[in-house]
Structures are given as structure tokens and as C-alpha cells.
Amino acid sequence: MNKVCLVGYGNTKFSRENISIDSLLLSATKSLFEQNTNLNQKDIDAVIVSTNDNTKYLAAILSEIAGIKPKIAHTVESLCNSGANSTVSAYSYIASGLAKVVLVVGAERYDSPGQILDWDKSRGEFKHPIFWGSIFTKSHKRKFGTTEEELAIVSAKNHKNAQENPHAYSHKNYTVEELLNSKKLTEDLKVSDCSRSCTGASAILLASEDISKKFSSHPVKIKGIGQKTVSAGFTKNANFSCMQSTVDAGKMAYEMAGIKASDVDVAEIHDAFTVCELMALEDLGFVSHGKGAKYVKNLFDTENRKINPRGGLIGSGHPLGATGIAQIIEILQQLQGVAGKRQVENCKVGLVHNMSAAATSSTVLLLES
């Protein structure tokens, strides 16, 4: 099996702008080429597009408008973790020898159809994500005594981290008090507890390790991959204070990489809602169950950027298909030591956690410099 490295990236600013999906894909691709001057269109064997947009044939469209004639071109859709899923596909093409260099581009519009899963009839009329977010939050509060203030701290930390992220949707800073006073959506969720759907695009380049130095002086290895889908329907989650797909995906990734949670120096966590960050930290073994809030408060008090240094989904915005790619870019920059003001000192091992549809499916990637 060929070893696989991340060797390049292209970013765009997240916004609420009305931009067509092909323009979004092209802008992230253009940014990637501009930052990787050794890369030629002819080098690219596969183009994978990550999106929930309904437009067909996007990987071929992107290839044409970017002057690429790849062997493999297709879209990957898996709601909010389309990004990590497409990266797993790219990894597999390189590992198997089918491709040497793969371009993965994620993009989404603010009005994405990927926010609601119509198929899930068991949710009745409560289909909007705020309802599963409320159920998770209520359940975590009930089981571990999690408070509204502890949830507000997650949001405050991620908004604060996003201030140094030039591509974040918003650069507003909030005090914990301001967030505690933000509009209540349900008994258990405030506006400040939610990530917001937006417009954005992100691109990464993967290459076989033997040629990775051609594209980057600091290639970053993909050491571990874990993926688990427990169901499609939200109500099938065994319980609502723990995300089983995340537990399972984490275990697989740690085992493949020979890495423990305590070895991880920096992580991007899928904070669709504030409670998801706490649950994921617990489910991925950073802390034991019920201790996530204390851990995050300590990060916030000490201005430690270890978790969600770019601001997570809450701070940066959540353009569904681009989110997983943007998370990977952040960890890639951190491990390359080029994250600027967001830089976590001496980081060698990074983790990406991307999930979809009320944690029914999770992907965990472990990266090493």
C-alpha cells in the first residue's frame, strides 16, 4: 500500500454570499494552484468534489474549468462529513496505486439542501437540526449536569479562535455573558450554541509519499482513518449523551495509526452545536465522559488553542461540503507550522473529527508531520 500525504491547500473566505457552486469550486482550486507553484494540471490523476449541492457532474465540470483531464472524477456526498469522506476516497485511490495525485475540493452554498434529511421520517415534523441538537444537549445536561454557561464557553472559545482565522465567516468576539443572553431557540439551545450554514469552498491536494516532496517541503502524513455509520435516522442513536459513531471511528483511527488520544497535539472537532464539542472530546478519549466542559473551560481560561484553533464550525461557519476540507487544512497548517497567530506550539500529531446527520456517521483522521 502506498503511503499518502497532504501536500497542498486552497482556501476561500466563508460568507453568506450568493455564489454559484462551480465558481466556488474553482475559486478554492485557483487558490490551491496559486499556493503550489510546482503543481501542473497534468499532475492530477483524480478530482473529487465534496458537496450536497444538487448540481450534477460537478467533478467533470470543475476539471474542465480548471484545465484538468483526470482519470477519475466524481462527487462524494455524505451530508456534513462529505469532506472527510472524500478525503478517505482520495487516500484509497493513492494507497491502491490507482492515482498518484488527487485534488479534493469541497464547496457549499448557504442555501444547501444538505441541512435536512427528508428520508428520516422518525423525526416527524422535527426535522431541522436544532431539534436533534436540543435532544443531545438535554441528554448531556441530564446525565452530566452540563450547564448553559459551560456550553456558552465552548461558543466563546471558538468565536475567539476564529478572530485569527482570515477565512472565518465572522470575526465577532463575544463574552460568555453576551452568549448566555443570546436568543433562545429551544429550551436547550441558544443561537450561540449553533453553527451556521454558509457559503464557502476549500481544496486540498494529496499525493503518494514517494513524490510528495515535489509539491511540498513539509508533506503531512495521513496515519490513521476511522469511519463508522451506525444508521441514517437520528432516533437510532443508542443514547443521546454519547456519539457511538464517533467512539467507533476514533478507535479505528487510533488503532491504525498506533496513536493514543494523549498523543494528539491539536484537533479540529465537529462542533455543529456546542454540546457536540463536549461529546466528541469525551467520545474520542481526550477526557472521560462528563469531563468535556471542564476541559474546554481550562482551554478557554488559558487561551489554549489545542481544540478548534480556526474556530470550529461555530466560529468559522459551516459550508457543509467544505467543512471537513477546511478542518483538514487547519490541521495541515498547524503541523507545517504555518498557522500564524493560530499556531499551537510544537505540534506533531493532529486529529480531524467530521460527522453527519446527528452523529449517525463519523470520520476521524489522524495526521502527523
Added chain:
Amino acid sequence: MNKFESELKKGNFIISECSDCKEIVWPPSNYCNKCFGHVKWRKPSEIGKLIEFSKKENVNFCIAEFEEKIRIMGTLIGEIISPKIGQRVKLKKCGLNDGQFNFTMALI
């Protein structure tokens, strides 16, 4: 439209059960997701238990479980003072209007 949907439209909640292995197949489907056997349709017990709940404005909503297997999200009506997880609930109403599924439950 499958049988589940056509019955729900009439206000009847039915579930699919495998004719071969007797597994309850939920969400409803024409084939068993354990053995791919044919399913037959039947009414489930109307009494279930409360799994979790929250509230949006003045609407209480919950997840309830029926026959230890079927979980649905719906509106929780009636006087709700301090509901307990595991408390018994009754399915009061269900329907399908303009593609929108809805379930209404009450604590008992």
C-alpha cells in the same frame, strides 16, 4: 406511496414486522433489514416510554419508544410538569400532510 404512508395519511400508525424472523423493521420498509424477508403490517402498542424531550416556544417535543424498538419524535401534549425519562406515553395522533409526517404523544 407505501402502506405505512397511505395508512399514516388516514391517521393510522402501522409498523412493519418480518414474516420470517419476526423482527420489527423500523423505519418502515417493505423488506426485513435482518433477513430481507417480506414484512407484514400491523398496529403497534400505543403505549410507549419517554426517551428524551425538550421544548420550542410553547411546544414540547420528545422522542418516545414503542415495543422497545420503534422510536419517533413528536409533539408532547397535555400537562407537563416534571416528566421523567422512562415515563409512559401514549400515541394520541399521527398523520401525513403535504409530505410532512407528524406524531402527537401524551404522558400517561
